[in-house]
Amino acid sequence: MSLLCQESIDELDFEQYLKDAEHGSDIEEISTIACDACGAVTSLDKNVVSSECPFCGNKLIVKNESTSKQLKPKSLLPFKISGKEALESFRGWLKKLWFAPPGLKKYASQAEKIAGMYLPYWTYDSDTFTHYRGERGDDYTVTESYTDGDGKSQTRTVTKTRWTSVSGSLSLFFDDVLVLASKSLPQAKTDKLEPWDLENLIPFDEKFLSGFRTESYGIGLKDGFDTAKVKMDPRIRQAINRQIGGDHQRITSMQTTYSKITFKHTLLPIWISAYRFKDKVYRFIVNGRTGKVQGERPWCWWKIALLVLAIAGAIGALVYFGGQ
Numbered sequence: 108m109s110l111l112c113q114e115s116i117d118e119l120d121f122e123q124y125l126k127d128a129e130h131g132s133d134i135e136e137i138s139t140i141a142c143d144a145c146g147a148v149t150s151l152d153k154n155v156v157s158s159e160c161p162f163c164g165n166k167l168i169v170k171n172e173s174t175s176k177q178l179k180p181k182s183l184l185p186f187k188i189s190g191k192e193a194l195e196s197f198r199g200w201l202k203k204l205w206f207a208p209p210g211l212k213k214y215a216s217q218a219e220k221i222a223g224m225y226l227p228y229w230t231y232d233s234d235t236f237t238h239y240r241g242e243r244g245d246d247y248t249v250t251e252s253y254t255d256g257d258g259k260s261q262t263r264t265v266t267k268t269r270w271t272s273v274s275g276s277l278s279l280f281f282d283d284v285l286v287l288a289s290k291s292l293p294q295a296k297t298d299k300l301e302p303w304d305l306e307n308l309i310p311f312d313e314k315f316l317s318g319f320r321t322e323s324y325g326i327g328l329k330d331g332f333d334t335a336k337v338k339m340d341p342r343i344r345q346a347i348n349r350q351i352g353g354d355h356q357r358i359t360s361m362q363t364t365y366s367k368i369t370f371k372h373t374l375l376p377i378w379i380s381a382y383r384f385k386d387k388v389y390r391f392i393v394n395g396r397t398g399k400v401q402g403e404r405p406w407c408w409w410k411i412a413l414l415v416l417a418i419a420g421a422i423g424a425l426v427y428f429g430g431q
Contacts, residue, residue: 118369147291193378244355288324
């Protein structure tokens with residue numbers, strides 16, 4: 108974490124917040140509106156009587172507006188690219204799609220369908236201590252004799268592995284493990300918008316929200332940390348494997364404890380486009396800082412079938428003429 112972020116944006120104590128949840132000064136009551144179709148919960152600008160859900164395009168009904176208590180965001184990344192630039196990135200992404208159904212790419216000209224959105228995220232810092240047991244494999248070679256197909260005696264070099272039981276412990280610190288706090292978008296897609304330049308986070312200011320929608324978090328702080336643990340696990344395993352050493356490693360058991368956990372609630376900017384194609388909703392999202400695009404898309408199966416037939420025909424021709 109950069110010195111600038113440490114000075115301007117405080118990390119909050121995880122355990123202390125869980126004890127004081129919904130009672131601290133950092134809790135606010137906000138007005139939100141839920142989408143009947145996809146369940147996304149977003150804010151709605153004052154005096155707006157109708158709108159569309161930015162996640163699925165469904166009409167939002169103002170009577171569904173409600174209030175809820177949520178932790179105030181303490182930081183955000185402002186939009187860096189404009190809606191026009193995001194749309195250009197989106198169009199470029201569409202043009203590169205293989206096996207797209209006829210008519211899909213016409214959607215790229217519908218500029219009014221792309222909207223700016225702030226998504227809620229948690230970031231976690233944590234010390235970890237892991238005790239593990241496993242095995243270290245060291246390769247060695249031996250020369251073996253064998254009889255070939257002609258009955259002649261031959262020798263060959265064979266690589267074998269010698270396994271040794273090991274155990275140990277490992278300490279690792281994790282900084283700003285990023286977890287999406289939204290249930291409205293597939294995490295597999297939003298993860299691919301990374302990396303985010305979290306070193307440029309600035310203190311939260313409502314003026315940056317003007318003209319954009321904001322989603323309320325649907326994944327709480329505690330559940331978010333469970334996801335963070337899953338994201339930490341591969342790095343812990345990699346570090347254990349390095350510590351075990353040798354040519355091969357096996358981890359048979361590991362127990363990890365987490366301490367000095369702190370967190371931030373932050374908002375990150377995306378441009379989002381949702382549309383219906385043959386009664387199904389497809390979402391496209393653009394990183395509001397870098398222009399990186401991820402999306403769901405339909406496939407044209409008859410185009411794929413034609414390609415498969417063409418490949419099969421080419422293979423058949425090669426086999427036929429090769430046998431002449």
